[in-house]
Amino acid sequence: MFRQIVLSAIFICFVAITNAQSDRLGSWSVVNTRIGIDKKWEFFNELQLRSQSFYDDFFYYEVKGGISYKLNKNFNVLIGTGKYITYDIEEDGSFNKPIDNNETRLWQQITMNNYLERIKFEHRYRIEQQWHTDGYRNRFRYRLNAMIPLNKKSVEPGSVYISTFDEIFLTDKAEYFLRNRFFLGFGYQLNKTFGITPGYVYQYDYDHDKDRGHGKHFFQLTFMISVDNIEDAIRGLPSTLD
Numbered sequence: 001m002f003r004q005i006v007l008s009a010i011f012i013c014f015v016a017i018t019n020a021q022s023d024r025l026g027s028w029s030v031v032n033t034r035i036g037i038d039k040k041w042e043f044f045n046e047l048q049l050r051s052q053s054f055y056d057d058f059f060y061y062e063v064k065g066g067i068s069y070k071l072n073k074n075f076n077v078l079i080g081t082g083k084y085i086t087y088d089i090e091e092d093g094s095f096n097k098p099i100d101n102n103e104t105r106l107w108q109q110i111t112m113n114n115y116l117e118r119i120k121f122e123h124r125y126r127i128e129q130q131w132h133t134d135g136y137r138n139r140f141r142y143r144l145n146a147m148i149p150l151n152k153k154s155v156e157p158g159s160v161y162i163s164t165f166d167e168i169f170l171t172d173k174a175e176y177f178l179r180n181r182f183f184l185g186f187g188y189q190l191n192k193t194f195g196i197t198p199g200y201v202y203q204y205d206y207d208h209d210k211d212r213g214h215g216k217h218f219f220q221l222t223f224m225i226s227v228d229n230i231e232d233a234i235r236g237l238p239s240t241l242d
Helices: 002-023
Strands: 026-036 041-053 056-072 075-087 099-116 119-132 135-149 160-171 177-189 194-207 212-227
Antiparallel strands (some): 099 119, 119 135, 194 212
16 A cells, blocks of 8 residues: 555656756755754744755745744644745846845744544644735644654654645635645655655745736755754654644
């Protein structure tokens, strides 16, 4: 069964990335750091760098962080803030001005986990307050994330796993729908501290001013760092914070 899952996931990634070449495959680079304070409290930080072409034509970066509290192994609450800078994507090159959007963001979220044998599901609900260059906006996000360990029963040093999610983005003004984001990738937990997850992202954005949408394909490479010396800490699914 798991061999079939792996082969199917590889095939999906190959087809998606091959088809994406006609529209320039972009890239996302992510560094995700979590620092355990005690069994339940945790600081986090995430850095992202995005490009329109494969590690070329960089147009976006973000820096964010905050703190989370684990109510138990299935419930987690979090508050975070960050800075998000977007350059003009019509310009070729790396970070060519003008800056298209300078955003400061504050968000609150709750995450709930449930399990189906070895498959772990994560339901994430987020409320965001966004201060953009051209004004303020509320945004609401729901993400369903699934993770399947392949060679072990849980994620631990030496684990290989499949990670996938789909996320919808909404606002409180008509037409409400803003974005949909899909991810499929493979993860490897090198040791207790370091993990890596390469994968495929498809993001569809809807432009209400132009009354049309546009999809974009990306290769994503995520490095995950977890720092704590707490033997019985409550740990969630290995995934990006964005």
